[in-house]
Amino acid sequence: MNDAVELFRMTDLTLRYPDRDVLRGLSLTLTGGRFYGLLGPNGCGKTTLLDLLMRLRRPEGGQILFRGRTLTAYTRPDLARAMALVPQNFYINFPFTVRQVVMMGRYPHLSRFAPPGPDDQARVDAVLETADITALADKQVTALSGGERQRVIIARALVQDTDVVMLDEATSNLDIRHALQLLNLFRDQVDGQQRTVIAVFQDINLAAMYCDDLLFMKDGQVAVHGETEAVLNPGTLSDIYGVSAQVAYRKEAQAPQVVYRR
């Protein structure tokens, strides 16, 4: 599977918030089967870009093609079967059990009144195991800690079985063991099942360990885009964040890693 399939093609996207321009003529093409890391300073439009790709928000100008068709041509359920979202914050006021919340990830595959079948149950059981929350299955999500809740919502995205997964700082609430475990899992899915992961990161070193490509956003544009080894260097970090740093390949991480200067 070396010939890359075009997944998203964005041309000249613009979006204004009342107080500022979020995107100014952003153009970008993403191919399938890769792990993308979306980086950049706070408020540079990373989450907005994810929202546009999932059509949770519409651009004011420009066009987004998904698999060659304009994004607006898809129905909401179509999109729900194609891409899953793991948000950063997940807050729920009603005492659903962990199993019920994870099962919600199967809804897009079930017709409105159909109860989940045995294969849906089996899928949920398997994912509960993967996300290390089998022991919590019958607990109410309202009673969980932030990190536990985050693993529930990651599990919900996993059972959705989509080709594309969007991670919006999905691991920032997790302890490092669970963060690595889940990122390893998504990495395996990209390698083994040709899935595509588009992930917003704050931690550049974590992004470098897992991503094939890094995209650095600044001033409403993708300022730097390329393979991790090629673009992660002191020049980029200085341009994007205005910090001085050293970058060196670490074989423990099997990736370039950043050390910052105080």
Added chain:
Amino acid sequence: MEPSSATKVTNVRARDRRKSIVSLGVHPAVGTMVGLLLLLAAAVVAATSLGYIRLPFPAVLQIMAARLFDQPAWIAQIDPVWIVVVTEVRLPRILTSALVGGGLALAGVVFQGILLNPLADPYTLGVSAGAAFGASIALLLNIGMLGIYSVPLFAFVGAAGTLLLVVFLASGSGGLSSTNLVLSGIIVAAILSAGISFLKYVADEQVGVIIFWLMGSFASRTWSDVALVGTAVAGSLAVFMVYARDLNLMALGERSAASLGVDFQRVTLVLLIIASLVSAVCVAVAGIIGFVGLLVPHMMRMLTGPDNRRLLPVSMLAGAILLLGADTLTRAVLPQEIPIGVLTALVGGPFFCYVFRRRQLGKN
């Protein structure tokens, strides 16, 4: 060693038993529903037999069956006064109170689901105040051009107008946030209750009618009331059940719900309109009856869990039983009839305080 391993065994057994119940799928909720349905039927019969004239159960059942299957021969031997009491006086009132209870509970479940707030109900959005304001105008001006539908119509116009205003105030560039909705609802409701006070002030001899109506009553309801509320409740239940799964997903928040295939804006709007409509009809027919829409979904959520596909029908049945019980209490048991709205607030309010306090203490 001995006792601890014994406890372990019982624990494992208890867990297995729980598992087997879970693996039966919807059965516990279906059991609850059937149980509530039987309870409601029993309550209707019991309530019909109670009152100023105490009627024996067999006669009540006979009259109901005869009317249901259109067989006048079955009740040829029964006192015609009893037949009139059952079919023209008690049953319309009893069925109206049950239907209003069901409708308010349904609206409560939906408002709570949309506002992501377990303490929301038709009042939080100002919908009830809007309906009451509209109805007060109809009562004040003594508008009778549409017969018995004038008050419901004005109530619905008031409720819908209030909803539009609240949604307009709450909507910004980022869609409808539940905090904004609640805040706008409270502001608009405050203005409207001042408006109602003003109407009462200028009402002169009509003031008694408005005040008594606002306190809520099921006295002298007719079969047209039953038909009106019945249509509203049945129709809204059908719409709500179609969107029940979407309502579950909306509990995850707007972004997550949309990413799971929910057309958030459209579903929110449809559900808000239908829930306002059913609230308006209930308010128009029975006046302001508080706490049913708040308490019933809250208690039923403890029983069935928060899945709206079960919560909606179960809450409807429980709301019907509760309000029918309350109305029968004030009609047939208490020495003097208390307005139903006053009774539900006097009993429901303190009970809600108790439930709320227990929750605060984490006992749940």
